[in-house]
Amino acid sequence: MRTGPVFLRAPRPGNGPPPGFSGGGPLPGRRALLLAALMLLPALSTAQARAEPVRASYVVRAAGLTVMDVEASFDPADSTGGYVLELRTHMRGVAALFRSGTMTTRASGAWADGRPQPRRYVAQGVWGGEQRSTVLDYVDGQPVLRQLLPPLDADEREPVPAEARRGTMDSLSAVAALLRQVRDSGRCEAQAAVFDGRRRSVLSARTLGWEMLSGDWPGRALHCHFSGRLTHGFKLDDGPAERQRPQEGDAWLAEVHPGGPVLPVRLEVPNRWFGQTTISLVRIGEMPSAASRR
Template sequence: MAGALIAGALGCAAPSAASARELRLRYDVTVLGGVTLGEIEVTSLLDRAGYRIEIRTRPYRAAQLVGAAEQSGKVEGRWGRGGPEPRLYQANGSWRGRAYVSEMHYPRSVPTIRRLEPSNEDREAVPPELIRGTVDSLSGLAGMLKKVAESESCDGSTAIYDGRRRSLAVMTSSARVQVSNHGPLDGRGLRCDFTVRTIAGFRHDDDREAAMRPLKGSVLLALREGGEFPVPVRFEVETRWFGTVAVQLAAPPAEF
């Protein structure tokens, strides 16, 4: 869950369609040590029927200096027997002046690229057998939140494909804590450690050893009673450009 997983600072909603409300959450993004890189705003709706998440990242000056620009993403899906089943995934943004657009649909649960700019000519093709059974990173994180809501455990793995790269995210429950010590919410919390490793879709000019190195991180979740979805309070994750980055919930969720 890195990069796009930073992007995955998700929200939550009540567990029934009748009582579900959209939530808006804002996160501050900093390099460990204090330099502020930007902010992330998330609008989310998760209930027993499915999920919808929209995300927008706004980089500040320090991140813009190395080429970061505003990015946005959106996913819609439902819950299947095996976990999240995305229907639509979209992502837009730019890096070092180069625009990126991705749009994927999932007919019969098969990830299918509908739009991809630029094309994947500079990358190795991801084999079809590695694409089947994958979800986007936001759907993977939504599935993790659902599992925590049901079992208060995040142990498991998710196969991720964004139209360019195929990755594997592995999560483990590591500690139970009080979230009041780590942000604007109170109550019980669960800390989960994770690794994300790219296994296919490398650029032709990549340093393969460096590109395959797993990125490590953790997420602190505020647990909620009655089977409601937890709220991510803080992410810490390795990145290839900024070192370890913290994504911190800036204020209690706004419901609307």
């Protein structure tokens, strides 16, 4: 029997509207998975609103310094009729002196009954001078690990058992599901099981309400809180406190111009290297569609 990724809808809160609703990434641990998911929110929001391929650029700052550039893109109409999501990250400035790195993460899949059905997930690049690569294919809806560099024994990490991998999706496809539901409901509540080749986590989101923002993108914004909880794939030397610690993050979604799509204009993610990390939208634009490239 063919089975697909399990996507868990959160319980409906009271009489409100129905609730809405992430890999080997460029940053170590659970923060990599959460940041990858958060960064693709803009590309997904815009592409779904306008059905056009979109590229969004962000800068990541900590302690007043720019430490990373992030570019996210989403093509909802690739040559197969499915979706393609891509995330490129590059360390810069003072941070690159301590931990250099460039990574590209790409996910592709199809839509079935409004839910993503992943086909392939690839995360490749160099981090801290070390070549890193994760390749996942999905066979009958289940993840099959094709490549993992460095291997788990070199990473000193517990393997994720086969039964824990079942019913999971990659982090970028999970975000595709999140944004589709946020678009339809105006809320963030949801949960998804994610496997990135090394770790299995549960990503969840909840709505904190509407707030007024100032700065580069002033106006009314929807405040969403995100949490990633690791369930399998712990480091061998992780203690009980580390194994139970969730990774938190916040995003503020707003219209970048009147009548335009709703997308994150600001994100905040705690980081053990830099403290509070702020991710800000700097520009957004269309990119050539799959049809125009053929």
